[in-house]
Each structure stands twice: as structure tokens, then as C-alpha cells.
Amino acid sequence: MSFRLRAARTKDLEPLYEMAKLTGGGFTNLPPDRPALGAKLERAAEAFGRDDDELGDDQFVLVLENAQTGEVRGTCQLFSKVGQQWPFYSYRLTTLTQHSQELDRTVRAEMLSLVTDLEGSSEVGGLFLHPNERAGGLGLLLARSRYLFIAMHRKRFADRILAELRGIIDDRGGSPFWDGVAGRFFGMTFQEADYFNAINGNQFIADLMPKHPVYIAMLSDDARSVIGLPHPTGRAAMRMLENENFRYEGYVDIFDGGPSMIAHTDDVKSVKEAVSAQVSEMELGEGERSLIATGHLTTFRSCYGARKLNDDGTISLDAAAADTLDVQPGDTVWSVAR
Structure with a gap:
């Protein structure tokens, strides 16, 4: 049985919707909402149809299909330049060092600072493989084909590229990180905020999130323990990214605390080679x-x-x-x- 990755079409809406219902939450780029998915496919059609070979605000959607039956069994996405429609927020882990001469004591406090440092980068994301097809290296085909697409259309992508990995989600579909940080200010559950972000974007974060750094020592043990950790199902994806020369540099997702991996586009192994x-x-x-x-x-x-x-x-x-x-x-x- 052979599979191929191809550009998504508007008729792929229903199989994408059926897969979106299987994600279990935390997949902002693949919401279980037909209008939102339809809008993504329309935006992708515009990106695929753009003639000028220049960097723009594009979103490309690719799908994995069974070459014999045409059945769609996976998907992934590429964003040419994030932060154009609305700010691209991340938390960055920083350290503040303070010293008291009277006490002869130095204190180092770790903090989460709300930043837009990654704005303007390209992004690979939205990767999902149907649970019945998670064998035979199809996840690797989905992931690495994106880099071949970038190499083949290099002028349409930025010089820096990022990949956000889903953070820790508990058995009830909640996020310990969200509950310990942003959830205290928004009066929304993680699932509500995640769904709202997937449909409407994250401008509400800019409107309501305090701009001052968050001291990690003041968070609950549950929230602290998941900062920068990928969901168990994303550990293999993190290793694949590291093999492609992506690195974790202290940036984490503002919703679930998952790690953001960063690389210079021309240094990504599958682009370079x-x-x-x-x-x-x-x-x-x-x-x-x-x-x-x-x-x-x-x-x-x-x-x-x-x-x-x-x-x-x-x-x-x-x-x-x-x-x-x-x-x-x-x-x-x-x-x-x-």
C-alpha cells in the first residue's frame, strides 16, 4: 500500500473534519469546526494559486492520501510568515539575578515573559496522522515532506522557522499550565480558550493577559512541572525536529506551555540536503x-x-x-x- 502527500483541496473538508475530531484537543491548527477548516482550505487555495514567487502571509495545507483509494489519512500545514493577521505571542523563560550585600545572598528567579520574538518566522504545524496509520514511517513522511516543499519554494519562506509542540494535556482534556497561568485571568477553561483561539485567533491574549513577567516560583507544582515539555505523543516529533537541527531555546506556548522549536531555514537538514x-x-x-x-x-x-x-x-x-x-x-x- 503506497501513500503520497499532496496539496489539499476544498473537497478535503470532510476527511479533515473527521480527523480533527480525533485530536483530543490542543491542536489549534486543526479545530473540529467545519467553517474554520473551510476557511483554512480557502486560504490555502489562495496561497497555492498566488503567482508571484515572494514571501507573503500564506498558509499551505497538505494531505496524506492512500494512492490506491484516494482516502485522506493525515495532514500537515506550513505558514510562510506568522504574526501578520494578529500578534504571535510566546512565553520566554528568562532568569533575573539579584544580590543582597547585607544578607550576602544571591537569588535567581526564573520568569515567564510574554514576547513576540518569533513574529515574522515561518512555521510548520498542524501535523496529524490518523491513529490507524501510525506505522510504516508515515509520520516521518508527513513531517519531512514539508521541508522538501520549502526547498522547492524557498523564496516563499522566511529565514527562520519554528515548530510548536503540543504541551501536557491531562486526562480530562485540561492543561495544568493554562490552569496555573492564563486561566487565572480569563475565567475560561483550557478547552474553551483553545477552541476560541483556533476559531478567532489569539488577539484576546493581547487584550486581557497581564504584560508583566510571571514568576515561576509562584506557580503551582503542576504548572511548573510541565513548562517546556511536549505531550507524550509528541516526544517522537520533538526528536525528529532535533534531527532536522531544530532547537528548544526557552520559548513555550502561551496556552499549554509546550516547547517551541526553532531553526534557521537553510540549516534544516531536509532543506539543506x-x-x-x-x-x-x-x-x-x-x-x-x-x-x-x-x-x-x-x-x-x-x-x-x-x-x-x-x-x-x-x-x-x-x-x-x-x-x-x-x-x-x-x-x-x-x-x-x-
Whole structure:
């Protein structure tokens, strides 16, 4: 059974909605709300259809489909420049050091400061794989294909890129971090705030959140213990990001306290090592296991396959990958080793 990633279409609304209902909360970019998802697909259609090859305020939605049945089984998103429609807020962990000569004592206080430092970055997010398909490396295909998309459309993305990982969510669907910090000011549960943010954006944070730093020592043990930690289901995603040269630099999500991972776009491994070449052969036997992509914007598609980089600058592909991507000799593909 083969799978490929492709640009989302408006007809993908229903499968996206069905997957959104399975997320369990905390997935701001995939809300279980048809109008909100429909708006995302419309915005993605505008981004895919934009002719000028420049950095803009774009949102791209990709979907994973079964190449035989056409059934949608996963999704991911890319944002070319965050913080354009409304401010992009994060908390940053900082330390204030104070010394008393009379007591001969130095005190270091950790704080959470509300910042917009990451504004203007590109972002990868919204990754969700159907629970029945979490095998065979499909999560890795979803994640890394985004970087091939960036390499293929490099001028449309910023020089810095971030990825927000979902934080700790308890059994009742709440967030210890939200309850200990922002929830004290908003009179909303985490689920209510998360849903409101997904539908309306986070301007309400700017309107109501105190701008002074929050001293971590004043938080509850439950809230302190989850700062900067990914949800258990996101640990593998964090390792994948680290393998791509993303790093955690003390930025955390304002809702659930999950870590924000940051990288220079050109240093992301799958961007840096992506190779463009023309197809010369489509009957390759054994070759290097790779991610392979082709197309431009609306025609983008990617899959796993075998490749051989030839001395003449061309590339040989296995027949299954060539069929899944619908490429012919002379077509251009981008690839990176798996």
C-alpha cells in the first residue's frame, strides 16, 4: 500500500473534519469546526494559486492520501510568515539575578515573559496522522515532506522557522499550565480558550493577559512541572525536529506551555540536503531509500521511494515511486535521503 502527500483541496473538508475530531484537543491548527477548516482550505487555495514567487502571509495545507483509494489519512500545514493577521505571542523563560550585600545572598528567579520574538518566522504545524496509520514511517513522511516543499519554494519562506509542540494535556482534556497561568485571568477553561483561539485567533491574549513577567516560583507544582515539555505523543516529533537541527531555546506556548522549536531555514537538514534532478530511469532495482517530491504548489506531491543519483546529474527512481508521483523521464524531482 503506497501513500503520497499532496496539496489539499476544498473537497478535503470532510476527511479533515473527521480527523480533527480525533485530536483530543490542543491542536489549534486543526479545530473540529467545519467553517474554520473551510476557511483554512480557502486560504490555502489562495496561497497555492498566488503567482508571484515572494514571501507573503500564506498558509499551505497538505494531505496524506492512500494512492490506491484516494482516502485522506493525515495532514500537515506550513505558514510562510506568522504574526501578520494578529500578534504571535510566546512565553520566554528568562532568569533575573539579584544580590543582597547585607544578607550576602544571591537569588535567581526564573520568569515567564510574554514576547513576540518569533513574529515574522515561518512555521510548520498542524501535523496529524490518523491513529490507524501510525506505522510504516508515515509520520516521518508527513513531517519531512514539508521541508522538501520549502526547498522547492524557498523564496516563499522566511529565514527562520519554528515548530510548536503540543504541551501536557491531562486526562480530562485540561492543561495544568493554562490552569496555573492564563486561566487565572480569563475565567475560561483550557478547552474553551483553545477552541476560541483556533476559531478567532489569539488577539484576546493581547487584550486581557497581564504584560508583566510571571514568576515561576509562584506557580503551582503542576504548572511548573510541565513548562517546556511536549505531550507524550509528541516526544517522537520533538526528536525528529532535533534531527532536522531544530532547537528548544526557552520559548513555550502561551496556552499549554509546550516547547517551541526553532531553526534557521537553510540549516534544516531536509532543506539543506534536498537535491533537484531530472528523471532518467524509472525501473531502478535497489537504490537509496529516500523522500521524493515533484510538482509546483497545487501540483506538489511526495512519497517514499528508492533513488540513485547518477554521475550525469540525473536521477533514477523505482517504478512504484514514479507511478505514485506520476512522473516521466525528463521530469524534475526533488529528493532527500530517508
